[in-house]
Amino acid sequence: MSAGGSNFDEMFDGDGRTRPAYAEYCRWFDAQPGDWLRRKNREADDSFRRTGITFNVYGENEAEERLIPFDMVPRIITAAEWRKVSRGIEQRVRALNSFLYDLYHRQEIVRAGRLPERLLRNNSAWLANMVGFTPPGGIYTHIVGIDLVRTGPDEFFVLEDNARTPSGVSYMLENRETMMGMFPDLFSRIAVDSVSNYPRRLARSLAACVPPAFTGGKPTVAVLTPGTYNSAYFEHAFLADQMGAELVEGSDLRVVEGRVQMRTTSGYKPIDVLYRRVDDDYLDPLSFNPTSALGVPGIMDVYRSGGITIANAPGTGVADDKAIYSFMPEIVEFYTGERPLLPNVQTWRCADKASLAYVLDNLAELVVKEVHGSGGYGMLIGPTSSKREIAAFREKLIARPSNYIAQPTLALSTCPIYTRAGLAPRHVDLRPFVLVSPEGIDITPGGLTRVALQKGSLVVNSSQGGGTKDTWVLKD
Amino acid sequence: MLGRTANGLFWMFRYLERAENTARLLEAALRMALTRDLETAEAEWRSVIATLGLRGAYQAAHTGYDGLAVWNFVLRGPSNPGNVRAMFGAVRANARIARTNISSDVWEAVNDNWMKLDALLARPVGQMAVGEVLGAIRRSGTQVHGAFDGSMLRDEGYHFARAGTFIERKDSTARILDMKYFLLLPSLSYVGSSLDTGQWEQVLRSVAGARVYSWLNAGQIEARGIVEFLVLDDRFPRSLAFCRNALRECLAALARTHGTEGQCHVLMRKADASLSQLTVDQIFEAGLHEYLVDALSRNAAIARAIAQDYRFHS
Numbered sequence: 049m050s051a052g053g054s055n056f057d058e059m060f061d062g063d064g065r066t067r068p069a070y071a072e073y074c075r076w077f078d079a080q081p082g083d084w085l086r087r088k089n090r091e092a093d094d095s096f097r098r099t100g101i102t103f104n105v106y107g108e109n110e111a112e113e114r115l116i117p118f119d120m121v122p123r124i125i126t127a128a129e130w131r132k133v134s135r136g137i138e139q140r141v142r143a144l145n146s147f148l149y150d151l152y153h154r155q156e157i158v159r160a161g162r163l164p165e166r167l168l169r170n171n172s173a174w175l176a177n178m179v180g181f182t183p184p185g186g187i188y189t190h191i192v193g194i195d196l197v198r199t200g201p202d203e204f205f206v207l208e209d210n211a212r213t214p215s216g217v218s219y220m221l222e223n224r225e226t227m228m229g230m231f232p233d234l235f236s237r238i239a240v241d242s243v244s245n246y247p248r249r250l251a252r253s254l255a256a257c258v259p260p261a262f263t264g265g266k267p268t269v270a271v272l273t274p275g276t277y278n279s280a281y282f283e284h285a286f287l288a289d290q291m292g293a294e295l296v297e298g299s300d301l302r303v304v305e306g307r308v309q310m311r312t313t314s315g316y317k318p319i320d321v322l323y324r325r326v327d328d329d330y331l332d333p334l335s336f337n338p339t340s341a342l343g344v345p346g347i348m349d350v351y352r353s354g355g356i357t358i359a360n361a362p363g364t365g366v367a368d369d370k371a372i373y374s375f376m377p378e379i380v381e382f383y384t385g386e387r388p389l390l391p392n393v394q395t396w397r398c399a400d401k402a403s404l405a406y407v408l409d410n411l412a413e414l415v416v417k418e419v420h421g422s423g424g425y426g427m428l429i430g431p432t433s434s435k436r437e438i439a440a441f442r443e444k445l446i447a448r449p450s451n452y453i454a455q456p457t458l459a460l461s462t463c464p465i466y467t468r469a470g471l472a473p474r475h476v477d478l479r480p481f482v483l484v485s486p487e488g489i490d491i492t493p494g495g496l497t498r499v500a501l502q503k504g505s506l507v508v509n510s511s512q513g514g515g516t517k518d519t520w521v522l523k524d
Numbered sequence: 525m526l527g528r529t530a531n532g533l534f535w536m537f538r539y540l541e542r543a544e545n546t547a548r549l550l551e552a553a554l555r556m557a558l559t560r561d562l563e564t565a566e567a568e569w570r571s572v573i574a575t576l577g578l579r580g581a582y583q584a585a586h587t588g589y590d591g592l593a594v595w596n597f598v599l600r601g602p603s604n605p606g607n608v609r610a611m612f613g614a615v616r617a618n619a620r621i622a623r624t625n626i627s628s629d630v631w632e633a634v635n636d637n638w639m640k641l642d643a644l645l646a647r648p649v650g651q652m653a654v655g656e657v658l659g660a661i662r663r664s665g666t667q668v669h670g671a672f673d674g675s676m677l678r679d680e681g682y683h684f685a686r687a688g689t690f691i692e693r694k695d696s697t698a699r700i701l702d703m704k705y706f707l708l709l710p711s712l713s714y715v716g717s718s719l720d721t722g723q724w725e726q727v728l729r730s731v732a733g734a735r736v737y738s739w740l741n742a743g744q745i746e747a748r749g750i751v752e753f754l755v756l757d758d759r760f761p762r763s764l765a766f767c768r769n770a771l772r773e774c775l776a777a778l779a780r781t782h783g784t785e786g787q788c789h790v791l792m793r794k795a796d797a798s799l800s801q802l803t804v805d806q807i808f809e810a811g812l813h814e815y816l817v818d819a820l821s822r823n824a825a826i827a828r829a830i831a832q833d834y835r836f837h838s
Contacts, residue, residue: 099628100620100635276620285623295624299838300526311527313680313834314782 056200056461057473058123069124069522072238077121088230089466092118095229101222101282117515118223119465120230123476123497127524130241133204133480134491136390137194139380141482141489144211144367146383148188151366152178162378170450171372172420173212173365175328177335181352183361185257185486190323190359191250192482193217193495197393198461205393205458207477209373212365213325216496216516217481218283221246221290223496223518239523241493246481247290249492253485254291254321260354261307262320269293270310272301272324274342284325293323303346308356321357322347328362370419370453371397393458399450407454408445411438414454415506416445429506431457460506463517465499475500477508478519494519525625527835530684532621534836536634537688539618543611544665545696545731547658549575550595552729554654557591560722568726569594575703578604595654600645608661609645612638615668627675630668637664680781684834687774691827694767695820700730701754702816705747724750731762751812752804764819768795771826778834786833788826795822 059070066074077085096115125133150156151174157163168174193214195207224243228235255267273284275297288295300310301319309316324331330340335348350356366372372379374395380388396403398416407414416428428441445452462473480495497517498508508514553572557565569589573582576598585603586593600609616638619631641664644657669689676682704727724745728734737753738745758765775792779785799819807815831837 097639098632098636100631276617281620285620289624293624294526295529296526297528300528302838311835311838313525313527313530313684315835 055459055473055475056198056203058198058461058463058476059471059473060464069126069129073122073124073234076234076237085466086468089120092120092226092230095226096222099222101218116219116510117501118226119499119501119515119517120227121464121466121471122227122518122520123463123478123499124520124522125494126522127241129202130493130521132202133196133390134493136204136206136388137480137482137491138489139384139386139389140194140206140209140376141189141192141484143376143380143383144192144209145186145188145484147379148211148361148364148367149182149186150383152363153180153182157379157382160382162382163372163375167369167371167375168366171366171369173328173363173369175363177348177352178361178363183257184259184354184357187257187359187484187486188361188364189367190253190257190361190484192484193479194390194482196390196478196480197458198476198478199459200461204390206376206390207393208370209367209376210479211367212360213327214479214481215280215283215325216479216498216510217246218286219516220481220492220494220496220519221286223516227518238520241521241523243492243494246492247287249483249490250287250323251291251293253483253487253490254323254357254359256485256487257357257359258320259357261318261356267320268318269321269323270296270319272296272298272322272326274298274326274330278325280325287323294319296322298326298340298342298344301344301347303344303350306350306353306355308344308347308350319356321359323359328365331358331362368420370395370417371399371450374453393455396454398445398452398454403454404445404449407452408442411442411445413457415457416441416452416454419451419453429457432504432506457506463497463499465501465515465517472503474503475506475508476517493521525680527837529622529625530681530834531831531836532618533625533681533685534688534830536615536618536622536626537685538692539611539614540665540668541689541692542696543608543615543661545693546576546598546608546611547661548732549700549730550598551655551658551662552726554591554595554658555729556722556726565591571703572598575699576606577699578606592651596648599649599657609642612641612661612664622681625681627671627677629671629675633664633668633671637667640664680778683774683777683781684830687771687778687830690767690770690774691823691830693762694764694771694823697731697754697762697764697767698816698820698823700727701751702813702820704730705751705812705816727754733760733762736760748804748808751807755807755815756802756804768799772796775830786829788829788833791822791826791829795826 059067061067093115096118101115147157151168158165189211191214193210193216195210196204197207198204220243251269254269258267269291271284271288271293273281273295275281285295294310296310301308302316304316307318308322309318326342329337330342332343332345332348333340334345347356348362351358373392374397376392377388396407398404398407407416412430414430418426428438430438460475460477463476464471465474476497476499478495478497481492483490497519498510499515499517500506500508501513501515549572553568556568566589569591572594573579573589581604582597585597585601597604598607600607616634619626619634623631641660644660649657672685724747725734727750728737731754733753737750741749753760753763755764757763758769760766772792775789779789
């Protein structure tokens with residue numbers, strides 16, 4: 049079966065021949081009876097529902113839980129492809145950390161004229177409290193998700209950097225568990241790199257960043273969640289469980305004797321490293337949003353005086369900004385002295401007059417995103433939008449051009465999904481997960497593949513009806 | 525362990541126990557209604573509502589006491605916030621809160637049964653379905669307890685969960701006994717007199733003790749024997765004595781883990797001192813109702829002390 053069209057299909061080449069990475073899988077797939085595969089497909093859903101791997105959708109009924117659809121055809125990457133991609137990721141993540149350090153210290157990159165100062169001034173994720181402060185171990189982004197898209201055999205682009213609080217890693221792990229449960233024979237036929245020690249690596253990576261106040265012994269690590277109604281609560285509980293860390297909410301925490309402490313059944317106990325899944329804004333009502341009940345009053349003071357490590361560091365969201373993104377090639381070069389191994393997608397900054405004019409002339413062909421947006425909200429996909437939608441978006445764009453960037457509609461690669469009618473190509477992206485600690489940069493082989501389930505759709509976000517796939521990196 | 529997590533485990537198992545006990549109460553009433561005349565049946569449904577403390581809420585929504593109305597009200601009535609569907613929602617919500625301290629087996633048993641029951645209780649429960657629904661509720665409890673026994677680490681979380689189970693169970697058995705006693709035995713002179721054995725069997729059935737009681741007593745049904753069985757027989761897992769023993773063990777284990785005792789241990793010892801030597805005759809002499817009211821309030825006080833001693837709330 050061929051994907052056809054101009055998109056790069058990762059399973060089949062233009063003549064409908066199976067690409068080498070998928071050869072063994074396809075041999076296996078073709079040998080399975082159709083009704084057995086159909087049954088397995090239903091089983092997968094049941095298994096996710098039973099384990100409670102759900103997420104809540106904002107704007108829907110309160111506390112409504114949904115499953116992220118899972119597709120049982122794996123997305124396969126060869127060892128050679130992965131080596132190249134992971135080198136590029138490592139370089140980028142290294143640059144991101146140097147960049148964040150520099151932004152909150154001497155701002156050499158601004159002094160050198162390589163980054164306009166206004167990008168920091170207008171950046172709502174910028175935190176004045178972080179200026180001059182160096183987080184424990186010098187690490188800003190303990191956990192990073194780099195969103196990649198593919199357009200050809202050797203062409204991977206970075207679509208987005210998630211340095212704030214990347215989510216989805218629990219799906220990467222559960223997708224693999226589900227696949228191994230459903231198709232054990234596949235894994236005995238094909239050597240796939242393991243992802244299952246991610247929680248252990250995360251625990252180790254966090255424990256390597258203890259604050260100065262740490263008194264020795266085993267560091268106490270806790271995961272801070274906004275609570276059971278949060279869309280990613282399942283993931284927070286999952287990671288805490290797998291790491292053997294406490295899962296805490298703001299109401300469990302209090303500043304006692306210069307440390308952030310949690311209320312246990314035998315009294316208050318200090319936390320050394322807090323993996324927080326609460327946004328900066330809600331972290332400390334004394335420093336940021338005063339109405340927040342999700343955070344801990346005074347935690348920023350404790351942080352700055354060395355009483356706790358917060359992962360990721362407050363203020364890292366600066367780097368998630370899409371206007372900053374457009375400068376990433378310069379940023380990588382500035383801090384590593386190397387050419388970026390992974391290119392950016394071409395990006396027009398609508399704050400520039402010339403770019404804005406180009407974008408307005410070509411709205412129907414472009415993807416326009418909010419600078420601070422995420423999750424696929426508030427964006428325009430020109431080619432699939434109606435004239436009315438485009439006209440409405442044009443007004444928003446003219447009103448606040450600096451709030452937007454635009455990118456070409458990429459010919460995203462496809463990977464087949466399982467449908468009742470057989471395999472059918474759908475667009476995919478990839479979010480590898482990266483751990484950063486003083487011991488080094490650790491990239492889990494593969495990551496989370498998100499897939500647009502509607503034919504022709506380019507939107508892979510789970511909040512917009514996207515699904516996920518297990519991602520295999522083959523062993524050499 | 526976090527105080528909030530301990531609270532989650534405690535209430536997860538209280539609600540689980542409450543759902544199961546409520547199902548048993550309804551099952552017993554259902555059987556009664558099927559085998560007796562209309563008047564007795566109505567009295568039985570009325571006593572179910574009274575035992576569950578729902579009289580006000582029920583009467584605000586309904587005029588008569590027929591089975592269909594009562595069980596739908598108890599199981600899923602929108603004007604009854606403490607309905608069984610909501611109880612199971614609370615079991616699951618608390619299991620999610622305590623997710624990092626329960627095994628996957630326990631979580632899956634809770635989640636699986638919640639999905640099943642939530643669907644079963646989404647629509648009115650008719651005459652034909654009610655037996656199946658009540659059985660499913662009871663089996664949910666059995667499955668969760670089974671997963672719990674087979675897979676949970678015996679740390680403090682285990683003991684908080686069990687404390688919740690036995691606090692709730694003791695509360696339920698005492699309430700059922702008190703209500704029936706009040707209805708069936710208006711004056712002390714009835715003790716030992718010939719009784720409506722069907723009604724008393726009903727009491728036993730509500731706490732799943734009918735078969736074992738008649739096996740132990742060769743089918744002899746009498747008030748004194750039943751009260752002795754439900755209050756003092758520490759072999760029967762739903763008797764007050766059994767629940768008190770089990771609770772004592774949980775509290776002792778918590779004291780060992782923490783290396784210190786709290787107010788709940790003081791209260792437990794007090795309860796033991798005044799209750800452990802009692803005979804059924806002494807209970808009847810002083811008044812069963814008074815005894816049960818006292819037991820209920822001691823039980824509630826221990827529950828409050830556990831929450832305080834182990835910092836369930838900030």
